[in-house]
Amino acid sequence: MNEQPLHHLDTLRARQPRFRGLESGHRACQGCGEALAARLTTEAAGPDVVVANATGCLEVFTTPWPQSAWRLPWIHSVFGNTAAVAAGMEAALKQQGRATQVLAFAGDGGTFDIGFQALSGMMERGHDVLFVCFDNEAYMNTGVQRSGSTPHAAMTTTSPPGELRMGKRHMKKDILSIIAAHHIPYAATASVAYPSDLRKKVRRAMDTEGASFLQIHSPCPLGWGHEGAKTIEVARLAVQTGLFPVIEMERGELIGTLPIREPRPVSDYLKLQNRFRHLFASEYRARKELEHLQAIANRNIERFELRGIGSEAYDTEGADTVHRGGDRWA
Amino acid sequence: MALALEGSQALARTVALCRPQVVAAYPITPQTHIVEGIAKLVADGQLACEMVSVESEHSAASVALGAAAAGSRAYTASASQGILLMAEVLFDISGLRIPLVMTCANRALSGPLNIWNDQQDSMSMRDSGWIQLYCATNQEAVDTTVQAFRIAERCELPVMVCVDGFTLTHTLEPLELPSAEQVDAFLPAYTFRHGLDPSDPRSLGTLVGPEHFSEVRHAHHQAMMSAQTAIEQADADWADVVGRHCGGLVESRGDPEARLGILTLGSVLGTLEDAMDSDPELPRARFIKLRSFRPFPADALRKACEGLDHLIVLERALSPGAGGIVGPEVQTAVIEMAEPPRVHNYAAGLGGRDLSLDLYSRIVQAAVGAERPREFAIIDADPELLPESDR
Numbered sequence: 001m002n003e004q005p006l007h008h009l010d011t012l013r014a015r016q017p018r019f020r021g022l023e024s025g026h027r028a029c030q031g032c033g034e035a036l037a038a039r040l041t042t043e044a045a046g047p048d049v050v051v052a053n054a055t056g057c058l059e060v061f062t063t064p065w066p067q068s069a070w071r072l073p074w075i076h077s078v079f080g081n082t083a084a085v086a087a088g089m090e091a092a093l094k095q096q097g098r099a100t101q102v103l104a105f106a107g108d109g110g111t112f113d114i115g116f117q118a119l120s121g122m123m124e125r126g127h128d129v130l131f132v133c134f135d136n137e138a139y140m141n142t143g144v145q146r147s148g149s150t151p152h153a154a155m156t157t158t159s160p161p162g163e164l165r166m167g168k169r170h171m172k173k174d175i176l177s178i179i180a181a182h183h184i185p186y187a188a189t190a191s192v193a194y195p196s197d198l199r200k201k202v203r204r205a206m207d208t209e210g211a212s213f214l215q216i217h218s219p220c221p222l223g224w225g226h227e228g229a230k231t232i233e234v235a236r237l238a239v240q241t242g243l244f245p246v247i248e249m250e251r252g253e254l255i256g257t258l259p260i261r262e263p264r265p266v267s268d269y270l271k272l273q274n275r276f277r278h279l280f281a282s283e284y285r286a287r288k289e290l291e292h293l294q295a296i297a298n299r300n301i302e303r304f305e306l307r308g309i310g311s312e313a314y315d316t317e318g319a320d321t322v323h324r325g326g327d328r329w330a
Numbered sequence: 331m332a333l334a335l336e337g338s339q340a341l342a343r344t345v346a347l348c349r350p351q352v353v354a355a356y357p358i359t360p361q362t363h364i365v366e367g368i369a370k371l372v373a374d375g376q377l378a379c380e381m382v383s384v385e386s387e388h389s390a391a392s393v394a395l396g397a398a399a400a401g402s403r404a405y406t407a408s409a410s411q412g413i414l415l416m417a418e419v420l421f422d423i424s425g426l427r428i429p430l431v432m433t434c435a436n437r438a439l440s441g442p443l444n445i446w447n448d449q450q451d452s453m454s455m456r457d458s459g460w461i462q463l464y465c466a467t468n469q470e471a472v473d474t475t476v477q478a479f480r481i482a483e484r485c486e487l488p489v490m491v492c493v494d495g496f497t498l499t500h501t502l503e504p505l506e507l508p509s510a511e512q513v514d515a516f517l518p519a520y521t522f523r524h525g526l527d528p529s530d531p532r533s534l535g536t537l538v539g540p541e542h543f544s545e546v547r548h549a550h551h552q553a554m555m556s557a558q559t560a561i562e563q564a565d566a567d568w569a570d571v572v573g574r575h576c577g578g579l580v581e582s583r584g585d586p587e588a589r590l591g592i593l594t595l596g597s598v599l600g601t602l603e604d605a606m607d608s609d610p611e612l613p614r615a616r617f618i619k620l621r622s623f624r625p626f627p628a629d630a631l632r633k634a635c636e637g638l639d640h641l642i643v644l645e646r647a648l649s650p651g652a653g654g655i656v657g658p659e660v661q662t663a664v665i666e667m668a669e670p671p672r673v674h675n676y677a678a679g680l681g682g683r684d685l686s687l688d689l690y691s692r693i694v695q696a697a698v699g700a701e702r703p704r705e706f707a708i709i710d711a712d713p714e715l716l717p718e719s720d721r
Binding site (some may be wrong): 050052059060064070071073074075077083085092118124 | 354379382388392394400401402418526533
């Protein structure tokens with residue numbers, strides 16, 4: 001009778017093997033890819049870190065005063081200065097002789113666009129900071145406006161399809177190539193659909209001295225127009241189609257990829273999301289845009305040699321799959 | 331022992347004596363010599379400090395913010411456009427109540443481009459929630475910089491030390507620098523109570539809604555008002571160490587019996603003092619040196635204005651479409667006096683326009699004897715250079 005019930009929260013927490021940097025109970029939407037990515041990142045990073053967080057959904061849904069979902073020392077300053085705030089924290093900790101590591105969190109707006117200059121400066125100066133971009137491909141916090149990361153042809157509130165337009169006219173900025181040009185020790189992409197891979201990359205980045213960069217593809221059910229329950233499926237298809245290559249770079253050189261076992265057609269990924277709905281209308285320009293997006297995926301597969309060589313443990317089908325007997329790959 | 335030092339070099343050495351652990355800066359005229367001096371001291375191993383040479387002023391302020399939030403003493407310096415580019419971060423630093431110190435080497439703002447001295451840059455940050463202290467001399471700049479760290483850390487507020495560009499920063503003169511022992515005793519190692527620490531994780535800069543935001547602003551305002559005591563105390567305590575005052579919040583100088591007052595901020599004071607001293611025929615004036623512009627020391631100012639019939643507020647900035655910036659604030663403060671002086675508000679010396687000794691007689695003639703307070707004017711604007719329609 002005196003035994004703690006199994007569902008007692010503290011008991012469950014005590015049993016939980018991993019450190020939780022981001023607690024449950026925050027205000028993210030159902031199926032939020034960014035919340036999942038932030039939880040996975042902070043679990044892997046562990047408790048001896050400080051976090052600088054850009055303005056955006058992650059900041060807003062985790063810290064409605066007087067509540068905070070963070071179990072880490074965390075600071076939000078403004079939208080565009082996250083990498084610089086992180087650089088300042090790193091400089092301070094270094095001067096104080098402390099081993100605490102520094103993380104910077106930003107969305108794609110805070111990385112590709114308004115935060116880009118500060119990020120470039122931080123990397124050029126080689127601060128020992130892991131900058132994590134939670135890439136959900138638009139300004140979601142302000143209500144889904146296009147960003148430099150929004151994919152070509154996607155619908156947002158500022159790139160609406162219409163008589164003269166088929167969604168975003170421009171290409172998704174190739175941020176990783178720009179990062180690579182800084183020749184930082186470690187840069188990688190990851191996806192919430194492949195959590196083991198994501199954790200491994202966080203740990204790798206944390207073990208790397210100097211600036212490192214991780215771009216995590218994080219679906220936004222509200223902004224992309226898919227069901228909250230489909231976040232992982234959608235994220236997985238982005239990788240399986242080749243539209244979001246999962247790769248690793250050292251000093252700007254490609255050192256690893258997550259191979260695609262059997263590339264899926266981009267339409268499998270696009271048709272699950274309302275932001276691409278206009279591409280499935282029966283008209284010429286819709287077909288041309290679909291072809292265009294397929295060409296982008298094909299080009300990614302070719303460029304990064306993403307095509308797998310059969311059934312590999314670590315590929316788009318094998319990674320993060322629990323196999324019979326409980327063995328876990330990767 | 332007095333050393334012949336350029337203002338900027340003296341400031342670089344003084345900042346080093348304050349032992350900042352992180353300095354972040356982006357070069358801009360006329361601030362450059364200060365950060366060059368600090369960089370050299372770091373390079374020569376004379377200052378143990380992370381010198382972060384950033385890619386913009388926005389990042390300079392942000393690096394300083396991050397460093398201070400992580401518990402280090404932090405410093406930055408800028409001017410003019412740099413101050414404007416920092417603006418977003420400056421409001422954030424003060425709103426988060428992060429203590430750090432910045433030198434503003436006062437310079438005009440674009441456009442059109444002008445690299446010379448006025449105070450439009452720091453005045454544009456009037457409402458940023460930073461303490462602003464204006465320096466009349468390089469010696470004051472040295473002493474105020476040391477005091478600024480004490481004030482910032484005691485009040486948990488950022489302090490901007492305003493030093494006229496070129497007029498002070500690039501002028502070489504004999505200066506007394508404090509010893510390391512004096513500064514160390516005055517500025518012991520500091521721990522920020524609200525710093526970022528994994529052993530006591532807290533969230534800084536959270537989303538604060540309407541149900542708490544007014545209280546945040548109230549607390550900030552109260553802290554700024556209370557900082558008046560800390561500013562006076564720091565000046566008095568530092569005077570005990572080095573034997574020099576900087577004038578607390580407001581300082582009265584010149585002729586204490588005079589019925590005419592002239593209020594200034596920054597280095598123009600010396601020119602006006604020299605002008606009055608050089609000609610016994612000129613009307614005598616009491617000089618009111620407004621050292622602390624934020625917090626605005628209304629009580630101390632009223633006390634300094636007692637017995638005045640006229641008060642000329644001479645400033646190095648303006649609010650186009652309204653007039654002066656400091657003038658209306660002074661007017662609002664003195665109007666509560668039993669016998670308030672008549673306030674006359676002029677701007678002069680904009681964009682480095684030379685302020686010569688005849689400035690004194692020009693402003694006195696414009697103000698005294700007028701039936702009513704004359705409207706705000708840029709007193710040294712030359713109508714000959716203006717088209718008819720703009721005169």
